Amino acid sequence: MTKTVDIVIVGGGIVGSSIAYHLTNQGCRNVLVLEREAHQGLGSTGKSMGGVRAQFATKVNIQMSLYSIPFLAGFEELTGYPSGYRPQGYLFVANSTSQLEYLRAIHARQAEVGFEGAELLEPEEVLRIVPQLRGDDVVGGSYCSTDGFVDPYSVMNGFTARAVEWGARIEKGVEVTAILRDEAGVVGVETTRGRVQTRTIVNAAGAWAAQVARMAGVPLPVEPLRRMLVPTEPFPLIAHQAPMTIDMATGFHFRPEGLGLLLAWNDPEEKPGFKTAFDSAFVEKILMCAVQRVPCFEDLQVNPARGWAGLYEMTPDHHAILGPVPQVPGLFLANGFSGHGVMHSPATGKILADLILDGRSSLADTHALGIERFAEGRLIEETVVL
Numbered sequence: 001m002t003k004t005v006d007i008v009i010v011g012g013g014i015v016g017s018s019i020a021y022h023l024t025n026q027g028c029r030n031v032l033v034l035e036r037e038a039h040q041g042l043g044s045t046g047k048s049m050g051g052v053r054a055q056f057a058t059k060v061n062i063q064m065s066l067y068s069i070p071f072l073a074g075f076e077e078l079t080g081y082p083s084g085y086r087p088q089g090y091l092f093v094a095n096s097t098s099q100l101e102y103l104r105a106i107h108a109r110q111a112e113v114g115f116e117g118a119e120l121l122e123p124e125e126v127l128r129i130v131p132q133l134r135g136d137d138v139v140g141g142s143y144c145s146t147d148g149f150v151d152p153y154s155v156m157n158g159f160t161a162r163a164v165e166w167g168a169r170i171e172k173g174v175e176v177t178a179i180l181r182d183e184a185g186v187v188g189v190e191t192t193r194g195r196v197q198t199r200t201i202v203n204a205a206g207a208w209a210a211q212v213a214r215m216a217g218v219p220l221p222v223e224p225l226r227r228m229l230v231p232t233e234p235f236p237l238i239a240h241q242a243p244m245t246i247d248m249a250t251g252f253h254f255r256p257e258g259l260g261l262l263l264a265w266n267d268p269e270e271k272p273g274f275k276t277a278f279d280s281a282f283v284e285k286i287l288m289c290a291v292q293r294v295p296c297f298e299d300l301q302v303n304p305a306r307g308w309a310g311l312y313e314m315t316p317d318h319h320a321i322l323g324p325v326p327q328v329p330g331l332f333l334a335n336g337f338s339g340h341g342v343m344h345s346p347a348t349g350k351i352l353a354d355l356i357l358d359g360r361s362s363l364a365d366t367h368a369l370g371i372e373r374f375a376e377g378r379l380i381e382e383t384v385v386l
C-alpha cells in the first residue's frame, strides 16, 4: 500500500538525522527518513575526523558554527544523548607572513560577525600549546579553545533517537530510486520497497546527492572526493589534551585519538570519484608532511591496515548548498559540505526545518547558500578548507 507522509528525507547520515530532529522539534512529526544501507553512518559520517571549529573565513560558515558548536556542547541537555564534544581547540600554525596576514584578515571577518573566541598568537605562544612543533620558522598562529572534536556516530544516533521519540520514522535498507513530480512540484518517491507520497523531499544523500537531484532533473554541482585518515599507534610524546593542530604550509593536521594520533592531509593529487579504498602509499606521503612540522613524528608507528578513506562532498566554492530548488517546488537540498558536514549538521538541520516550515531562517544568510548562486555567478570563496 502506498504511504503518505509530510516530509521524506533521503539519507540517514548526520545531516538527514539533524533535519529530522529539528523538524520534529518544531512540531512537524510526520517525517520519514529513508536510508539505503542496512545501518546508518556507512556514508561519510562514519569516516569523519569529527573536527568542529568556528575559525572560518566567510560570514555564513562562521554563522553556522556559532549555532552548531554551542549546540554540540549542550547536546546531552538538548537531546538526552552524548555528542562526545571535546573542546581542545584548533591551533593554526603560520610560518610565513602571508599566512599570518591571512589569519589577521579572517580574525577581522570573525569580529564583524560578532565572534571573538579566537586569539592571534605569538610564535612562543604557539609552541607553548604544542611544544613538539618545529619552531624555527613559526611566525605566529591562531587558537580557539571552543573548537575541538565530537563523535560523529554519537551525534547522528542522538539526533535520530530523539527525532524518533518525537514521531519521525526511519527505514533502513530502502533506496530512493526515483522522484515523482506533477506540474505543481514533487509528489513522492519511488523506492526499492514501494512508493511514498509526499509534497516535500529533502536531499540529504551526502556524496551521492547529485544522483538524487538528477532524479528530479536538477543538475547539482556536488562531486565526491576521497579523503584518507591515518591513525597511529600509541604516542605518549603528544599530550592527550592537545588541540587539532594545522600546519598552514601543507594543510597537514593531526589530533589526539585514543592513545595515539589521527593524521590528515589533503593530497593535491587526489581526483574526484567514488573511491573509498585506502591507498597504503598515502602513509609515506603524509608522514613526510608530518615530520616536516613535528620532528619527533619520525618515531611515529603506523599500521597501514588501520587507515581508512571516505568521501568529501565538494562544491565549486567549498560551501554547502542549502534550501529549496526554485524550479522544483517541494524539493530541498542539504548537500555539498566540502568537509564540514559534521560540524555544521546542527545549523543545517535548523535552517532546513525553518525553510521548510516557515519559508525563511534567521540563523544564517541562507540566500548566499542557495543553488541559484551558481547560475547567478555568486560563488563564495572559503579558503580555510581542511
Ligand SMILES: Cc1cc2nc3c(=O)[nH]c(=O)nc-3n(C[C@H](O)[C@H](O)[C@H](O)COP(=O)(O)OP(=O)(O)OC[C@H]3O[C@@H](n4cnc5c(N)ncnc54)[C@H](O)[C@@H]3O)c2cc1C
Pocket: 010, 011, 012, 013, 014, 015, 016, 034, 035, 036, 037, 040, 041, 042, 043, 044, 045, 046, 047, 048, 049, 050, 051, 052, 174, 175, 176, 177, 204, 205, 206, 207, 208, 212, 227, 228, 229, 309, 310, 311, 312, 313, 334, 337, 338, 339, 340, 341, 342, 343, 344
Ligand atoms: C575522511 C573524512 C574526514 C572528515 N572530517 C570531517 C571533520 O573533521 N569535520 C566535519 O565537520 N566534517 C568532516 N568530514 C565531512 C563529513 O563527514 C561529511 O560532510 C558529513 O558526514 C556529511 O553527512 P551527510 O549526512 O550529508 O552524508 P552521509 O553521512 O554520507 O550520509 C548520506 C546517506 O545517504 C544515503 N543515501 C545516498 N543515496 C541514497 C538513496 N538514493 N536512497 C537512500 N539513501 C541514500 C547514504 O547511504 C548515506 O548513508 C570528513 C569526511 C571524511 C570522508
